[in-house]
Amino acid sequence: MNERKIYKHILLKLRFSVSTETQLERLLEDLGLEQYYREKLSLSKILELKKRTITDEPAKCKSDKLWHFLRKLMMVNVTVRNVTYTSECDSSDDEESGSTEFDSDSPNADDKVNPLDIITALFLCSDGFVQQEMALKMSTCQFSVPLLLPNCDTNQCTLMLWAMRDIVKKYRAQSLSESKGFIEDRIVLSELPMISFVRLGECSSSKSEILNKLLSNSQQYHDTFVHYNMECGDSPRRISNGLTEITWYLPCGNTNIDIFSQPVAVANLRGDIASFQTQYSFLCQTSAAVFVFFDHLGSESEFSLLTNQHHKAEIFLVGNYYSKRFSKDALEKVANKLGLTKDKIIIIRKKQKNEADFVKSLRKKVSNVVENSAIKIPVEQMADIAHELGILVDEDFPECQIAKKNAEAITAEIQDILKYKDNHLPRQGEIWKELTCLEKEEFRLRKADCRNIEDYKNELQLTKKQLRKKQNSYDMSTAMTCFINAISSPGKERFYFLKLMQMNLDNMSRVKLSELQEKYKEKCKNSENKEEIKKIDRQISNSSLGTEHFFREMGQIYEASLSLTQTDPARQQLQHLPKLCAELLLDGFPLELVDGDASNIPLRWVSDVLSQLSDLVSPNRKILVVTVIGFLRTGKSTLLNTMFGVQFAVSSGRCTRGAFMLLIKINEDMKKVLNCDFMVIIDTEGLKSPELAQLDNNYEHDNELATLVVGLSDVTIVNIEMENSTEMKDILQIVVHAFLRMKEVGKKPKCVFVHQNVSDVSAHEKNLRDRKLLLEQLNEMTQAAAKMEKKEENKSFTDVMEYSPDTGNWYIPGLWNGNPPMAPVNAGYSEAVYELKKHIIQLLQVTRYCPSLLNIHQHLARLRKVARGNLLLR
Numbered sequence: 001m002n003e004r005k006i007y008k009h010i011l012l013k014l015r016f017s018v019s020t021e022t023q024l025e026r027l028l029e030d031l032g033l034e035q036y037y038r039e040k041l042s043l044s045k046i047l048e049l050k051k052r053t054i055t056d057e058p059a060k061c062k063s064d065k066l067w068h069f070l071r072k073l074m075m076v077n078v079t080v081r082n083v084t085y086t087s088e089c090d091s092s093d094d095e096e097s098g099s100t101e102f103d104s105d106s107p108n109a110d111d112k113v114n115p116l117d118i119i120t121a122l123f124l125c126s127d128g129f130v131q132q133e134m135a136l137k138m139s140t141c142q143f144s145v146p147l148l149l150p151n152c153d154t155n156q157c158t159l160m161l162w163a164m165r166d167i168v169k170k171y172r173a174q175s176l177s178e179s180k181g182f183i184e185d186r187i188v189l190s191e192l193p194m195i196s197f198v199r200l201g202e203c204s205s206s207k208s209e210i211l212n213k214l215l216s217n218s219q220q221y222h223d224t225f226v227h228y229n230m231e232c233g234d235s236p237r238r239i240s241n242g243l244t245e246i247t248w249y250l251p252c253g254n255t256n257i258d259i260f261s262q263p264v265a266v267a268n269l270r271g272d273i274a275s276f277q278t279q280y281s282f283l284c285q286t287s288a289a290v291f292v293f294f295d296h297l298g299s300e301s302e303f304s305l306l307t308n309q310h311h312k313a314e315i316f317l318v319g320n321y322y323s324k325r326f327s328k329d330a331l332e333k334v335a336n337k338l339g340l341t342k343d344k345i346i347i348i349r350k351k352q353k354n355e356a357d358f359v360k361s362l363r364k365k366v367s368n369v370v371e372n373s374a375i376k377i378p379v380e381q382m383a384d385i386a387h388e389l390g391i392l393v394d395e396d397f398p399e400c401q402i403a404k405k406n407a408e409a410i411t412a413e414i415q416d417i418l419k420y421k422d423n424h425l426p427r428q429g430e431i432w433k434e435l436t437c438l439e440k441e442e443f444r445l446r447k448a449d450c451r452n453i454e455d456y457k458n459e460l461q462l463t464k465k466q467l468r469k470k471q472n473s474y475d476m477s478t479a480m481t482c483f484i485n486a487i488s489s490p491g492k493e494r495f496y497f498l499k500l501m502q503m504n505l506d507n508m509s510r511v512k513l514s515e516l517q518e519k520y521k522e523k524c525k526n527s528e529n530k531e532e533i534k535k536i537d538r539q540i541s542n543s544s545l546g547t548e549h550f551f552r553e554m555g556q557i558y559e560a561s562l563s564l565t566q567t568d569p570a571r572q573q574l575q576h577l578p579k580l581c582a583e584l585l586l587d588g589f590p591l592e593l594v595d596g597d598a599s600n601i602p603l604r605w606v607s608d609v610l611s612q613l614s615d616l617v618s619p620n621r622k623i624l625v626v627t628v629i630g631f632l633r634t635g636k637s638t639l640l641n642t643m644f645g646v647q648f649a650v651s652s653g654r655c656t657r658g659a660f661m662l663l664i665k666i667n668e669d670m671k672k673v674l675n676c677d678f679m680v681i682i683d684t685e686g687l688k689s690p691e692l693a694q695l696d697n698n699y700e701h702d703n704e705l706a707t708l709v710v711g712l713s714d715v716t717i718v719n720i721e722m723e724n725s726t727e728m729k730d731i732l733q734i735v736v737h738a739f740l741r742m743k744e745v746g747k748k749p750k751c752v753f754v755h756q757n758v759s760d761v762s763a764h765e766k767n768l769r770d771r772k773l774l775l776e777q778l779n780e781m782t783q784a785a786a787k788m789e790k791k792e793e794n795k796s797f798t799d800v801m802e803y804s805p806d807t808g809n810w811y812i813p814g815l816w817n818g819n820p821p822m823a824p825v826n827a828g829y830s831e832a833v834y835e836l837k838k839h840i841i842q843l844l845q846v847t848r849y850c851p852s853l854l855n856i857h858q859h860l861a862r863l864r865k866v867a868r869g870n871l872l873l874r
Helices: 003-015 020-030 043-047 062-074 088-097 107-111 115-124 128-140 207-215 277-286 300-307 328-338 355-372 379-388 398-411 417-424 430-444 453-473 478-487 493-523 530-542 547-561 577-586 603-617 636-644 668-674 698-712 727-745 768-789 827-847 856-872
Strands: 145-151 156-159 168-171 183-186 194-200 244-249 264-272 289-294 314-320 345-348 591-594 623-630 659-665 678-684 715-721 750-756 809-812
Touching (some): 043 659, 156 379, 194 355, 244 277, 264 277, 314 355, 478 577, 591 603, 591 698, 623 856, 698 727
Antiparallel strands (some): 168 183
């Protein structure tokens, strides 16, 4: 070795002999995270649109690797843990030295960072909302998530209860396979047996790799846990020893596919239990069974560690017979002391069994425990055991606890959702629907008949005033007072409150919907129950309750107050509400743009919120708008979530209703590219909704929604299931009408057609003829729509919008790689959405040169124009 290499080699050896505190500090410095150890990474910081979120350049240093990891994780890419980098300075050192020596202890080995260290570092340096988002996306990728997070700086570990609170899982136990029923539950509340896997001393078998095989079926192997033979998995762990991870095996109800017939949680402790006795004690008290992997049980300390534990869990010993240090006598001694029978001892005998046989026998042991154990402790209840052992809990700080009390004070009062909405949120029910109808009639005058127009308008105005008076006659409910006070809280307390409110409300809605769906299924067995079926159907539609309903009530309280005199104290007390909502919008919370129940925009409320937003960020801030429209349940919300890392609601029981807008900040480096400060993303409810199909104005509702969002957009994503289906014509008709009307507001938007669930690599080439046919259909529809709208000068689709058949169609493979609930996200889906994101940024990049790029006030004016123009549509 030359002198430089010797010096680096000594430094490497010294690094691994320093204290663990220095290890943490050095790793955070290497990853560029040292500034976030005290002041935590926030979600708004991560979701900012930056150049590095749309770059394909390989990571050149460890801090690059971290941000590549975050970008891929937020886009739910299962290859996230494989991000590597090349150290330019080290490679140049080798070139300068001219060395050809192969040295297994080369300092370059330290260039690698174990994925578990990256995960641990990110969780240590992130606030609770980033931790929650990371845990959710890791779980969606079918990765294990931190259960106990170690901090080697303080020698403490933390139960990550809050981080896991947002994970919701669906599964079908085999007992439900005949009825085709399923269970959907928040995972921290689920009563599942937990099976834990730990290591004592050195172990020649890779515990984590065995676990991956245990949880993977024969058709598809998946790396749930990071293991030695993965990329960078062999890199020494610097801060993640003591990390305890958890994952869940959830059956689909098919005996030929399911590994276990019942759901089960699986925990995995990293490192030797002799060094992490607190974590081991926690697992022994919370698990149905603990499997201890070992090579040798010779020392007295190891013996006492296994025999002195107070535990409820069954203990299984898993030893390697062919390890040089294996001792049958020591094993028998421990087994006798623990009172273990032969079936609790598993020996790896490589000469007699291959690994598949060993995994099979291990599965059988786990299966027996799952089916017979009565120990089923939800993660939420594990907090009590954590407290007893001196383990921190991530929810145990004032902001979260106060927010929890505030949320529970509201949701504890809810027994019957329908009655609750009538009693506590009265302004948004039938009154708001009547007001909506009156506003539309005021512009359209369809029922005027032979009456004098002015008299008819005055009559409508009078009825509107009476309805507003009725809204004002209601006292503000206790629930709404509590809600407004809670979102007025300082700091992060209101963020915790809103998140807990949404989770509590989702939990209740899920239970209520499940009950109604069971009733619906029963009634459908008899064709004579038509009226009862209709009644239950209406209840299902109205049994959804989320934070958007509270914000909607807030909007109606505000709008009704504007009908009072300016000096009225009731009006003056409510003037702060739009600013409150604008602050939340700026912090990344979505704003309901279109009320999905009443099919209306609370125009004055939305306008005043956006005006306040403009005041908060200065009026000259420019924005670009991206919208997605398409049929119900075609993955619109999932597409936006994957593309931008956001979290629009995608649960089956809580489909998007109406339209929601969300604000994303543009980083300084991207401002130069896009010439704007914010991007607004609009998610919309599915067109041609079965719930609205029975209504006379269903088609009109879809037209209005499409016209509104297209009118506000710089780029509209038209989401289509599969390739050119017959249903495409329906959606295209709606879209063409919407685009045609945009010429009235002086706008020619850009459009991208996204074909979901098309995995064939030849799709783009093979569909050349289909795209040509699509353009012909669009031209025909444009001409027909132009006749209806009396704008016959528009002869082709490209007259009303910017569209290219070659670059305007994107084919995206299916979301899941395998059979849910155990299927991870398809890497092809994430990569295709990433490419689409880059294309949309390019389209917006062209827009930046457009002199008509609008600021918030100008977009607000456009919103008013489009909304009112919409009302005039015949």
